């Protein structure tokens with residue numbers, strides 16, 4: 001299991017009820033998964049809790065063997081240590097890509113491996129060039145982000161995340177900042193990454209994108225109401241809320 005979330009509870013200060021209400025799911029290594037749900041279901045909150053941007057009160061997040069527990073079960077110092085250890089196994093691709101505009105594509109990808117992981121320039125460049133080639137960007141190593149299309153910028157952001165060799169790579173709405181005609185390209189990119197080593201979790205409200213994944217988890221009111229292969233969950237949903245969600249998108 002690369003990512004296992006167990007009984008996650010997140011209640012915002014002052015809120016009358018919890019946003020995440022004992023949410024659980026587990027994903028095997030290498031699985032390409034969409035997390036779906038209507039607006040307000042708790043997708044972004046889940047993402048922020050998994051990446052450690054936000055605390056949760058109860059439950060556990062286990063990332064490639066590192067277990068982060070809720071604030072009720074661990075001291076702030078313990079949590080900080082675990083969140084840091086979990087960080088080393090996680091990558092996040094933001095909607096806005098967050099590339100460094102003053103650095104070339106290659107420099108964007110070598111900076112963190114050199115500064116954070118202590119790789120030599122030679123090793124970092126070799127690793128980055130491999131990921132950039134895997135994503136079809138071998139001709140763009142020396143160009144700057146503003147010379148790239150949206151889809152290319154996204155692929156650089158993915159290559160940059162991969163250059164830190166994460167076990168789990170999370171994407172926040174990867175089609176939202178791109179032209180709708182790019183959906184197929186995004187899907188192809190996700191499959192190009194998927195070499196069985198990286199577990200990819202894609203938070204999306206894009207049904208077309210979800211159909212092209214290997215697994216989907218449907219969130220509703222802060223819990224996972226169903227999960228499985230898209231052919232099953234999206235074509236023959238068991239839960240009424242999933243049927244309503246699909247109807248609202250079609």
Ligand code: ADP
Pocket residue numbers: 012015019037038039040041042043044045046
């Ligand atoms: P989704 O990403 O599925 O649209 P969110 O996780 O953004 O859902 O939000 C789920 C619920 O949590 C919403 O009711 C929202 O109002 C609440 N919420 C999200 N972020 C905050 C916050 N920072 N403070 C208080 N409530 C929040």
